Amino acid sequence: MAVLRKELLVELRTLESVPGMALFAVTTFVVFHFALNRSSVDADLAAGILWVTLLFASMLGINRLFVADADQGGFDAFLLAPVDRTAMLAAKALALLIYVVALELVAVPAFALLLLEPSIGHALPGLLAVLALGDLGIVAIGTMVAALTVRTRARDLLGPLLALPLLVPVVIGGARASSPLLALGPPGGLSARWLLTLGLYDLLFGLIAYALFDFLVED
């Protein structure tokens, strides 16, 4: 808890991650509008744009997640304290989850406003479920990759290179599950299969992160 509180305090003080992520997402929607030369999208295309944008915006936060700790001795300070190292993983993952949710609070309405053709109202409950499961996957893999790359040279490059392939299944699950929700015409149903796939993927990588995090903190 102390770590989470410190984390959010640093973010509030510097405003380094969340505003940047949100701004990046909105700008990306504008870029998509011009790149695709379309003023509105639906179904597959809409789901794809939404997920790719969320993913890339999240990468910004993931890349910064451990930078202050690596550069200013936070890892050492943490190791000197009689605290379980899993606490650091949990706090960092929660912080990242909060950032990603904050990002979506801006990005999803902006997406509905700028690009989405069907009104988002009826799709919202289903979309929230898919987003929640997708977020967990992004957070589990993101925290892990962030810890893995932060103390390397070229960390800004390695982070996305590692995280993107690992997140492909999340994109598949997220985009396929949300595509029928964002279609024109009668609202499509929520596919239990994709939710299940996403959930299992989250669970697996949550466990992997839990099992391996200790090795990344020690020296």
Place this chain on the structure above:
Amino acid sequence: MPVVQVEGLARRYGEREALSDVSLRLQSGQTLVVFGPNGAGKTTLLRVLATLLRPHAGSVEVLGAPLPQQAWSVRGRIGLLGHEPLLYRELTARENLRFHARLHRVKLSRVDELLERLGLDGRADEPLRTLSRGMVQRAAVARAVLHEPELLLLDEPRANLDPAAIELVEPLIGPAPGRTRVICSHDPHGGISEADQVLGLRAGCVALLRERARVSVEEIAGLYR
């Protein structure tokens, strides 16, 4: 029972030996002062004793716990004051110390007490990056002694401090009953005067390890030649 007992310690970075075959033993309440030119292995030794680096060979026992196997049991009983303050630059001194107090399960009132004793209370609510190096060093001292550690590991603790500030930190990091200290120093006169034992390191090896009474300032100066 000795607080620190090291036998044949070696630690490498890649292929370079930072420490090789270091042995020493330190009783409770004693002070060991470590001399040696830059790169002799002083900082590495402190980090091994602080449980931050695992030894590659030899045995290390700190506060009765063999490292690295039982490192977790002595974390929280060691205070490390290194070159890095281990504080977040964007947070204020008070916020930083409160964070550490929570990690170490120390009462938050201790933070205010220390800030006042170190003369930091006036600037305790400004981000650390706006403070002078001396101020930051004071905050780092507060961080290192926040949990009243039994073993203090100090790497040039008085660097960046003016005489008045040295007065202020003295009761916190100076000699005291039950406080065992390992201090890295470059100042032969001051260093020897506060030592019970003196350790001289050269290229990772023990060049000298003796009681204070049998060490001369010239010998220490010789380490650097």
Place this chain on the structure above:
Amino acid sequence: MLAFCTLAAMAVALALVFFYAPLDAEQGFLQKIFYVHVPLAIVSLCGFVAGGVLAIAHLRSGDARWDARSYVAIHTSLIFGVATLITGSIWAKGSWGHWWVWDEPTLVSFLIVFLLYATYQPLRFAIEDAERQARYASVFAVTAGAFVPMNFIAVRLASAYVHPRVLGSTSNLPPSMALTFLVALLAVALLYATLCAYELAAKRARSQLRALRRAMELAPHSPDAAGDAVGARAREAGAGAAGSMASAGLTSTATISGRAG
């Protein structure tokens, strides 16, 4: 010995592919690439997963030799992966007319896995400290090893969604083709094992050579007594290097290190 078995198995496999297995009714001669492509893909994926298992052994024991094995397994798998992608593209071009097809889920998953593993070496060599390098690489190997099957499931689900397909289509091969395929698989697996053994031996020899050179550099500066001890250590290391090289059959390098010893 291993190298010999590999050569024999490859010769038999090639003979079977060209003289025994019947020509495919639809694809003709082109279908024979199947006996190279599929075994390569299978062996390379198994190698990736094996790299993860070896990495678990490294993390549990802290023994750097497990890390070296994990590294070699992944490294060799990467080379096989490149070969898989190339043969796969040739096959796709021949039978479907395109170098790349997205509706073949196995191919797509393979590409994703390959892209992930392509970051293994950049990650490794971006870390200075040897111990941390080994530990971080192992964490990567375990994560990626678990990712391999998950990714295949996800991608297959994604394409099954578009057009359902029969799983396990290789099981209805005629017996002569199946036999050829199995022999080819064995040959490729043996090739993989041989390459791994060679690289491990080379790595070992290189590190012994380095130890040797360090010992030689130290020797002139040491007093006589210490010089003797260093010399003995150097001879020992030299003998070890020569031994492991010879066992792998790389005799020319072994001579060099032997002379140095």
